[in-house]
Amino acid sequence: MSQGGRVRRSSFRGGVVPFLLLLALVLLALLPESFTGIDPLTQHARLVLAPPLTSGHLLGCDFLGRDLWSRLVSGSLVSLTVGVSVGILSTVIGGIWGILSGFLGRPWDPVMMRTLEIWYALPEILIATLLMLVLGHGLLAVVVALSIGGWMGVARVLRAETLRLREAVFMDAARSSGVSPLRLVFRHFLPNVMPVVLVMVLFRIPGGILGESTLSFLGLGLAPPQASWGVLVNEGWKALPVSAFMLIWPAAFIVLSLVSFQILADRLGRRLGVGR
């Protein structure tokens, strides 16, 4: 017993540091005032491109003299919101598609899977970019575009999981004891796919963050003065010849969060036995 306990704990080793990092990031994004105390949109003409630690500005100022630290913190909320929303929305779309396909069986399953395969050939950013034509430049537009662009992997995994669970002994037991179909799905099936669904959400979050920053960087996503990591990188990129700081800070946040989410999803997936 103790042996089993130790093995389980060690399988999550290495997930602790990314978890704490992300926790800090979320706190930072949710409680901006208590960390910065500076308005992210106020421009200080004298502090244009000030280096870090200039008169109370921890990370320096950007090309309009706005405090970089507070812009970064307010951008964190936007980027994390996009990431988590894309994670949830694309998992919902992919989940409905995959579970339906798995449950309905023939003749629907092959048709739905063929459609999925065809759609899967197109890269997420290509689909999202085309969708941005219609959706505009808002936060919701970015979330919807990226979710429609990237739900296909989720659908595949959840279909496989549905096929596996459909044949499980406890489902047979429930069916043969005369449980109604609705109750079968909601009380017996859904609670058992929840772990996989959670891991899928976690897998999709970094995709959402990366997608947002790529779109915004290309000028196709969120637009200034709305701050997000992608918008900040875009601005920092333009300022690169004069100052590297405007690029370094948001870049560091993006890389740290992406890697943390990926490691966390990987560890959780391995622990819950979701193959990847």
Add this chain to the structure above:
Amino acid sequence: MRRILSRLFSSVLLLWAVFTLTFLLTRFAPGNPFSEGRHLPPEVMAHLMSVYHLDRPLPVQYLLTLRQTLEGDLGVSYKATGIPVSEILSQTLPVSLSLGFAALCLSLFLGLLGGILIGAGPPLLSRILRQATTVLVGLPSFLLAAVLIDLLALHGGVFPVALWEGWRSAVLPVLALAVAPAGYLARVFAASMEETIESPFYRTALAKGVGSVRRILFHLVLPSLNAVLSLLGPLAAAFLTGSFVVETVFAIPGMGRVFVLSVMNRDYPLIMGTTLVYTVFLTVAILVGDLLSEAVDPRVRSV
């Protein structure tokens, strides 16, 4: 043969679906392609709309565009007035293809080398590289491009900052494009080698005492290569997305940049042309990858 035919059929289906979707998305986009940045007199606007058939009912426009496209005519760019889309594509596609091909070669080399070192290298190096690939896969290409430009172009002065003139200008974009896919490749390849190590025939080779170079090359690396072949489709997609960013960053006159600009400019024929070429490119990559891996390993076919 029947399998190939059915694959071709679904490719045609995909092309038609992409055509229809792109058509609908462009026509339902708010605003119109000629209203941006200038105020045209109403009669000029009406003339422009009628020249490009944009004043017709939607189904008529759809059929007109479909017939035109089937005849191989992609129309004329709205923004670069009067220049046929096919001409723009024939100028920019070779640039993107050579950039992508160079990046593919580099990432295959780096990825296979990395995979071998992770799978069969010394334990410490293997662990370090495995961690490194986690970071590399998550590293957005625009960040890598920025670091490369800052270090090697702006401050180092070794390579040019941008543009597409001669091999020196290709070094940084190819590197920026190749590194993330290389990390991905290395991970997949290493995982595939781990599976091979578990297999009976590898253990037999080990037990027979086959020399270590021969064992690693012929009993471990070659049988594991198949996993890489089936990745050709996803890799093509990765290079395509990467090219949007890298060509924009380095101001390379390739198709990725044309695509991004055409979306910004609402240049409908150009959006349609680039999207269709991309779709053809992706389906060919996936098809070739699948056929190659079936040829190498007939077991795949029965699955």
